[in-house]
Amino acid sequence: MNTLSRRFVSPLACLLFASAATAADPLPRKHSNIERLSLAHLAAVHVDVEKLKAQRVDIPTRPGVHDYRCILHAHAGDSAHTGGTLPEMLADAKKAGVHAILLTDHYRPPADFIDGRWRGLKDGVLFIPGAEVHGFLAYPTRSILQRMDLKGSDFVHTVTADDGLIFLSHTEERKDHPVVGLTGLEIYNRHWDAKRDPGSIVALGLMLTDPKPLADLEKAVRLYPDEVLASQCDYPDVYLTKWDEGTKQVRLTGVAANDCHHNQVFIVKMVDAETVLLGTNVDADDKMRKLTAGFRPGIKEMTRGRKPGDGLARLDFDPYYRSFRNSATHVLAPKLDEPAIRSALQAGHAYVAHDWMCDATGFRFGAADVKGETTAGMGDEVKLSAGLKLTARLPLPAYVRLLCHGQEVAKSEGKTEFEYAVTQPGAYRLEAWLKLDGEWRPWIFANPVYVR
Structure with a gap:
């Protein structure tokens, strides 16, 4: 396997494929984000998730390699708008089966985001310090x-x-x-899902200030917490387009930006009989939004029998455990230590998965020669030759799309194995989708195999 050079100059061959589908043309959606938040749709998704779990089969990893669930773009105790702590993060990582967390502190000089931060194994979870700074996730090896x-x-x-x-x-x-010069880029960011969906945020605010919708929302978070957090998750077209364009020039490792802060604990607090404050666990009272019964009549019922200062509602949407299940970067490395994880990410030996839908551990994507021998894995380069095939193996049947620089070149549905005969050079990446509540939703994004 050739992992020595990150420079990859691709010809325009992939543009010659017959299919006109691109990364900007994903499978169509059936429900809006607000519709996904209804109890009926959440319950339907949950039922389908349970069915998928029952179908899942374990796939052994390649000899000498382990599939480590890792979290990149993670915040704890690093800013006024971060609600979580490192001990809390560690406890939830163990609960969620996370093997490594690559911290990304908000840069706060004179505090050092390398020296003095958690580093190394902590109760079985590997921590690697870094920062979110200058528009990057930065992980230097020293201060x-x-x-x-x-x-x-x-x-x-x-x-x-x-x-x-x-x-x-x-x-x-x-x-x-x-x-050019970068290790890679985020190909999914949970914050972007929220940022481009202000309508759902407004809808949540309305639900939180009316007794009946509030009761439904509390029930939804209690019974279907993963499904609620994932209701905003959409196809990251802007990110994937940037990735597809970039891999025409260089090799780029795609990672998931969990962007967890544990700061989406929504709180409603009583001011008086007709007024409440609405905000989150990281908001001071003077930063919370003041709402009155003139705008939301249900506030009167919510405050009846209560006194000023009382908390009327508190819904925790994003504990670290839930965020970790929502999206993760699976890193394929020989052992769980910092040099091995760094090396694997540098080489692109990784894939992104929404594990709340189904545990993607064991997923494989790579190239095989005419004899069926594996010649490259995710992130690797391989020379175009007669009989070269791209192959994938999944823990359960899925809808699979194979793309070359954003152009869909092949697809399949309802199978756990995928195979494609390569006739042109290019950077080939694979997506896997699962059907929940009647609509296909993205599950896995594999790093490319670079055919030269």
């Missing part, structure tokens, strides 16, 4: 506190020295940012 004033390529080179990693973050804000 660069004295060089944080650097910009552009100078900053990138400082971070990546000595096996450091750097990923473009919040891609929707940096569509034209150059990718």
